[in-house]
Amino acid sequence: MPPSRPSNSRQPARPIKARTLADIRRKLLAWYRRNRRNLPWRNTSDPYAIWLSETMLQQTQVATVIPYYERFLRKYPSIERLAGAPLDEVLNLWAGLGYYSRARNLHRAAIEITNRYNGRVPDSTAELRTLPGVGRYTAGAVASIAYDVRTAVVDGNVSRVIARLFDIHADVKSPAGEKTVWNTAEVLLPRKHVGDFNQALMELGATVCRPGDAAECDACPLRNECNALAAGNVARLPVRKKKTPVKKETHIAIVADFDNKRLYRRRPAEGLWGGLWELPSVVRNGAAEHATAQMLARELLGDSTTVDRRQLCTIEHQLTHRSVKFVAFRAHATTSRLQPDSQESSRWLTKHAADRIGLSTAMRKIIAAIPETTPDSNGRAPTKRQ
Ligand code: SF4
Incomplete structure (x- = not known):
């Protein structure tokens, strides 16, 4: 044949x-x-x-x-x-x-x-x-x-x-x-x-x-x-080249509440979790965790914003080629006014509104890990979010 x-x-x-x-x-x-x-x-x-x-x-x-x-x-x-x-x-x-x-x-x-x-x-x-x-x-x-x-x-x-x-x-x-x-x-x-x-x-x-x-x-x-x-x-078989090594990253997030609303930001359309909403976060890049959180909070909410030194919560999240540790800090906003560069991508949302936005699994895990009783927007008396 x-x-x-x-x-x-x-x-x-x-x-x-x-x-x-x-x-x-x-x-x-x-x-x-x-x-x-x-x-x-x-x-x-x-x-x-x-x-x-x-x-x-x-x-x-x-x-x-x-x-x-x-x-x-x-x-x-x-x-x-x-x-x-x-x-x-x-x-x-x-x-x-x-x-x-x-x-x-x-x-x-x-x-x-x-x-x-x-x-x-x-x-x-x-x-x-x-x-x-x-x-x-x-x-x-x-x-x-x-x-x-x-x-x-x-x-x-x-x-x-x-x-x-x-x-x-x-x-x-x-x-x-x-x-x-x-x-x-x-x-x-x-x-x-x-x-x-x-x-x-x-x-x-x-x-x-x-x-x-x-x-x-x-x-x-x-x-x-x-x-x-x-x-x-x-x-x-099949022959495959060596797997890409898993990359380890620490992401620093801030939790800012004001008037019973929480600050969220939409991630850029391209890249990791592209287009999804998040608690504002950045990849830690050399600087100390608290200093990174402070910088991020001030970038979004102005120089009068303070950030607690103590971590609010941490979670670990595994992706295919990345192992991400999230560390969240409580930020105390003195105003709900956002800095000009952040106005387009950021929103203050009630819990009800936040339940309807697209969040990654990692972000849902962090939000679930935030202690229920948290200080209010000015860090004064503890208040339970609705
Ligand atoms: S095709 Fe796969 S399962 Fe079938 S005999 Fe070959 S190796 Fe075995």
Whole structure:
């Protein structure tokens, strides 16, 4: 049998025999139909719901995503409803899922789809990729799952399955390794049931072809086709470069209350917790913690503001590549007037209003750690916030 050639000029890791390709497609699809998990986004063909699930599933585990996905769709059952919602409300609903740029992009993309495509999610990967936050993975997932467009999808699970199936030893995160995996994924695609096939590859990676020595090759429908299994290389693939070391940071926050309101500030749109609200905070950079808090408080509220020397509370928060320690100090404002540079980004909010803004999980943890009985705005008698 001559080696198969892909329908376009792309080449996989090595030529794959047509019979092997046919076997992989048939066995994987049959396995998927029998073994797929019953997940809420698998019971819909609505491109909006599929796009939402694929966005939420990036960097986040299935079990965490399910309640968020269901809540989100209850609140915004259509693209138009999402497009018409205030960003803060969307961020608030997203709180706890992390990687908030996904929520901001989803909201912007919903507005674009409403305006440019009359509320219909485009079916071509090229058009999908013009939308904010939609890269090759999401475009491929939406186009193939919602519209059965013949296009590949490669996430961490798929790249592990492919690296093992074809015994690929290139670093799958390097440009060359990534290209090989994507090209191979394209070659593997069947002519029909593309969405199911892509989901089957992802499902196999998530439930059977698991990382390290957790792979359950005995239960794998592709064990006869698997080159890494034959070569004894399963646990060592895929090859990845060393993990980025975890960065340690201390963030100093201030808690300023005045007239039964608390000071919040919106973070810049880009970067960590971009666009979310926070108790004003800065990354500690050399100076002592209290001096940093004092500087921040005066920057926002003027030179007459004092800051308690004693820490109000501290929390630790882990992110994928960052370990953040928050230290909060009580600031005593003598006025609610904000310094000119802070007026646009900062607000005094009642507790009721603060419950409705988008806050990161870390910020919610700090707020929960603030002692309930705290000095009032001028540091005089203790008062309990309503
Ligand atoms: S045989 Fe093992 S290593 Fe190969 S694809 Fe199946 S689970 Fe993965």
